Amino acid sequence: MAHVNVIALGLFRLDTGLHELSLEANKGKDLYPQLLQKAHETKPDTTVTQADINGCIVLVNGKTARKGTKLADGDTVHLMSPVCGG
Amino acid sequence: MATSYAGYMGKVVELDLTTREVREYPWTDEDRRKYIGGKTMAAKVLDTMLTGREEAFSEENPLIISTGPLTGTGAPCSGRLSISALSPQTGIVASSNCGGTFGYFLKKAGLDALIIRGKCDQHTWIEIDNGRFEFHSADEDGLWGLKATPSQQRIKELLEQKWGAPRSFGQMVIGPAGENLVLYSGIISDERAAGRTGLGAVMGWKNLKGISVTGNHEITVANPEKAAEWNRKFFRALRTHPLTGRQLPRMGTAGLVSPMQMRGMLATRNFSAGRYDQFDKICGETLAEKHNIVNKGCVSCPIRCSRTVDLDGKPVKGPELETLGLLTANIENDDLELVIRLNNELDELGMDTISCAGTIAWAMEANEKGLWDNGLTFGKADELVGIIEDIAYRRGIGEELALGSKRLSKKYGGVDFAIQSKGLELSAYEPRRAVGMGLGYAVSNRGGCHLNGGYLVILEGLGLFTDPQTAHAKADATMMFQDLMEAIAASGQCLFSSYIFFPGILITRPNSALTTTINKAIPYIGGVLRLINKYPLAVQMHMPVLPHTRAFELITGMKMKMGDYMRAGERGYTLERQISTRFGVSAKDDTLPKRLTDVPQDPNDPKTKVPLDKMKRSYYNARGWTQDGRPKVSTLKKLKII
Structure with a gap:
C-alpha cells in the first residue's frame, strides 16, 4: 500500500468538510x-455519495489521472468536483 | 421606427449631449434580423459613425447602451446589456457587458438602445422616464465626486423626492476614476460593472455622471404560452446542469482558482508562473468557508453566480475569479480579506479590477527590475488600498498607473512582461497551460479578454480536458465559441448560459470512457468544426444542447435556427474587426507579450508556451481573413456586411 496525501477541493471539500488527509491505497x-x-x-x-466521489476530477502529482491509476508512496492526489465559468 | 418583431421595443434613440437634442435613430427590421441587438447592433451603428480618424475622448465617439431582444422578457439569464464605444484604453472599438436591471428598465422606457453623442457643457446626470429625457446638474445635485454606491443612493433620493413615492428604476454611474479619465475605468449599475475597456472614462469625458431610467411600456412576447413553457424547460436545464445548477451557484467563479492552480494556469507573479504556493489561503473554497454570506443573481437568472461576502461586518460584493487571481497569486498576496476590500474599493471608485491589478503587477516587476522606481513590491499589498485611490484620483504614482501597462511599458521598458493584448490586460488564466486561450487573448476584438477570446479554457482543463498544449483544432474551436457567445450577448443573455452546451454527463463523469474519448478526439475534429463554421446556415434546426435559439424564436417571432444564430454571431464579430482595421488594427496587433510566446512556463517542457503564429494563421483562414488579419471582401460580402 502506498502512503499518499489526498487534498479535497471544490464542492467536494465544501460538502464533506475534508481538506487534507493521509491515506493508504494502491490505486x-x-x-x-x-x-x-x-x-x-x-x-x-x-x-455526498459514492457517485459524487466517482465524478470528481482526479489529479496525481498535478497530472490528470483515472481511478485505476497506480499510486506510489508520497504521491499527492487532488480530488475536485467539476468547475467552470469565469 | 416600429418593428414587427416582439421582444424589441422598436425604438433606438440618439441623444446629443452638446445640443441636448433627442432623435430617433433609423433601425429597421432588416437591421434587427442581421444584427440582433446588444453589442452587434452597436457595432453596426459604430460602423456608420466611425471613419478611423476619431479619438475616444472626442465628441465624435458615441457611447452606445444596447439591449438584446430577450433582455427583460423573462427568458433565463436575460438581464444583460452591452455598452460600446471607441475605447480610450485600446483606441479601438470595444464593448462591455453588464448585468443588473438597467437593460430591463431601458426597455420599459420604450427603448432598445441609446446612442449618446457629443459632450455636456457641465457635469450632468440624465433622467429618462418613458422616453422623456431630463438633464440635471451633477454638481448642484451633489453627485459629482461621489463613489459608485453613494452616487446611486443619491440618484435614488433625488428621484424619490421628485416622485413623492418609491418607484422601480435602473441606473448606471461612474465613480471618481471615470470622472478623472482613468483609462481603465468602468461603469457601475447596481452592484454590477461594465468594467472592461475604459468606457467609464468615455462617460467621464462627456461630463456624464449617471443615467436613471424607468417607464411602463410593455415588453411583448410573440408566443407567450409556448415561450413560457420553453423558458421553464430552459430554467430547468440550467438548474440541473452541474456547472450552472451546482458549481456556479455554490461557489461562483471563485471556484476556478483551485482547478487553475492544479492545471498550472493560475497567473502567478505577473504571469511568470502558473501555480501559487499559498493558493489555499485565497481559493474559492476558503472564500466560501470563511466569508460567504449568500449568492446573488441578475434579473431572470437561475445561476446566481455573484457572491455577497462579509467585510467589516457589512455585506459587500465578493471578488470574481479574475480579481481574486490577479490580486493574489499574480502579485503574491495571500491576504483574502484584503482582496475583498480592494475589490469593493475598485468597484466604488469605478475601475476595472483586471486591468488595475494587471498594471500593478507589471509595475511591481518593473520596480524589481530597476526600470521604474515606484515602491511597489511583490508580496507587499498592504499599501494597495491607498494606491488604487491614488489611481482613481490620479495622484502620485497613481497618475501614471492610470495609463495601464502597455503605455507604461513603452515609457519605462518591460514590454515583454506587460501582460496585455491591444492595450487590455489579460485576465487570470495563464495561457501557456491553455494555448487555445492564448490564441483567444491575442485575437480578441477588444484586446486581452478571456470571454471575447472564446474562452477555450473550458475545453483545456476547466470543464473538459482536451490537451491544453496542442494547437490542433484550437483556431476553429475559438471561432465557433466566439461566434456563439457573440450571438448570446447580442440576444441579451448571459454568456454563462452557454455552459449547458456541454452535456452534464461529460462534466459529472470526467473519468468515464466517453468523456476521455471526447477529450482525445477534439484535437482531431478541427476539420469538422471548420466545415460548420464555414457553412453554419446548413444547420437549419434547433440544437437540444442550446435552448437559446428556440427561446429566441418564441419570444421575437423571428426565424433563428442554430445556423442563423452562428452566422449572426460571426457577422457581429467580423464587423467589429472590420471597424478596428480602420483604426490600423492588423495581425501585428493580435499578439501576446514575449513572456507567453517565447518563454516556456516549465523550462524543462518547451511545449509550455503559446504557439501563437501557427494558431493565428489557422484562425485567419477559418475566419476568411487575410494573413494580415483583415476580413476579405468576399467574407464581408458573404456575411452581408457590404
Whole structure:
C-alpha cells in the first residue's frame, strides 16, 4: 500500500468538510470508500455519495489521472468536483 | 421606427449631449434580423459613425447602451446589456457587458438602445422616464465626486423626492476614476460593472455622471404560452446542469482558482508562473468557508453566480475569479480579506479590477527590475488600498498607473512582461497551460479578454480536458465559441448560459470512457468544426444542447435556427474587426507579450508556451481573413456586411 496525501477541493471539500488527509491505497479507486467514510465522520449530515466521489476530477502529482491509476508512496492526489465559468 | 418583431421595443434613440437634442435613430427590421441587438447592433451603428480618424475622448465617439431582444422578457439569464464605444484604453472599438436591471428598465422606457453623442457643457446626470429625457446638474445635485454606491443612493433620493413615492428604476454611474479619465475605468449599475475597456472614462469625458431610467411600456412576447413553457424547460436545464445548477451557484467563479492552480494556469507573479504556493489561503473554497454570506443573481437568472461576502461586518460584493487571481497569486498576496476590500474599493471608485491589478503587477516587476522606481513590491499589498485611490484620483504614482501597462511599458521598458493584448490586460488564466486561450487573448476584438477570446479554457482543463498544449483544432474551436457567445450577448443573455452546451454527463463523469474519448478526439475534429463554421446556415434546426435559439424564436417571432444564430454571431464579430482595421488594427496587433510566446512556463517542457503564429494563421483562414488579419471582401460580402 502506498502512503499518499489526498487534498479535497471544490464542492467536494465544501460538502464533506475534508481538506487534507493521509491515506493508504494502491490505486485511486481504493481511496473512494475511505473518503466516503471520512466524509461521514467529519460531517455526519453530508449528502455526498459514492457517485459524487466517482465524478470528481482526479489529479496525481498535478497530472490528470483515472481511478485505476497506480499510486506510489508520497504521491499527492487532488480530488475536485467539476468547475467552470469565469 | 416600429418593428414587427416582439421582444424589441422598436425604438433606438440618439441623444446629443452638446445640443441636448433627442432623435430617433433609423433601425429597421432588416437591421434587427442581421444584427440582433446588444453589442452587434452597436457595432453596426459604430460602423456608420466611425471613419478611423476619431479619438475616444472626442465628441465624435458615441457611447452606445444596447439591449438584446430577450433582455427583460423573462427568458433565463436575460438581464444583460452591452455598452460600446471607441475605447480610450485600446483606441479601438470595444464593448462591455453588464448585468443588473438597467437593460430591463431601458426597455420599459420604450427603448432598445441609446446612442449618446457629443459632450455636456457641465457635469450632468440624465433622467429618462418613458422616453422623456431630463438633464440635471451633477454638481448642484451633489453627485459629482461621489463613489459608485453613494452616487446611486443619491440618484435614488433625488428621484424619490421628485416622485413623492418609491418607484422601480435602473441606473448606471461612474465613480471618481471615470470622472478623472482613468483609462481603465468602468461603469457601475447596481452592484454590477461594465468594467472592461475604459468606457467609464468615455462617460467621464462627456461630463456624464449617471443615467436613471424607468417607464411602463410593455415588453411583448410573440408566443407567450409556448415561450413560457420553453423558458421553464430552459430554467430547468440550467438548474440541473452541474456547472450552472451546482458549481456556479455554490461557489461562483471563485471556484476556478483551485482547478487553475492544479492545471498550472493560475497567473502567478505577473504571469511568470502558473501555480501559487499559498493558493489555499485565497481559493474559492476558503472564500466560501470563511466569508460567504449568500449568492446573488441578475434579473431572470437561475445561476446566481455573484457572491455577497462579509467585510467589516457589512455585506459587500465578493471578488470574481479574475480579481481574486490577479490580486493574489499574480502579485503574491495571500491576504483574502484584503482582496475583498480592494475589490469593493475598485468597484466604488469605478475601475476595472483586471486591468488595475494587471498594471500593478507589471509595475511591481518593473520596480524589481530597476526600470521604474515606484515602491511597489511583490508580496507587499498592504499599501494597495491607498494606491488604487491614488489611481482613481490620479495622484502620485497613481497618475501614471492610470495609463495601464502597455503605455507604461513603452515609457519605462518591460514590454515583454506587460501582460496585455491591444492595450487590455489579460485576465487570470495563464495561457501557456491553455494555448487555445492564448490564441483567444491575442485575437480578441477588444484586446486581452478571456470571454471575447472564446474562452477555450473550458475545453483545456476547466470543464473538459482536451490537451491544453496542442494547437490542433484550437483556431476553429475559438471561432465557433466566439461566434456563439457573440450571438448570446447580442440576444441579451448571459454568456454563462452557454455552459449547458456541454452535456452534464461529460462534466459529472470526467473519468468515464466517453468523456476521455471526447477529450482525445477534439484535437482531431478541427476539420469538422471548420466545415460548420464555414457553412453554419446548413444547420437549419434547433440544437437540444442550446435552448437559446428556440427561446429566441418564441419570444421575437423571428426565424433563428442554430445556423442563423452562428452566422449572426460571426457577422457581429467580423464587423467589429472590420471597424478596428480602420483604426490600423492588423495581425501585428493580435499578439501576446514575449513572456507567453517565447518563454516556456516549465523550462524543462518547451511545449509550455503559446504557439501563437501557427494558431493565428489557422484562425485567419477559418475566419476568411487575410494573413494580415483583415476580413476579405468576399467574407464581408458573404456575411452581408457590404
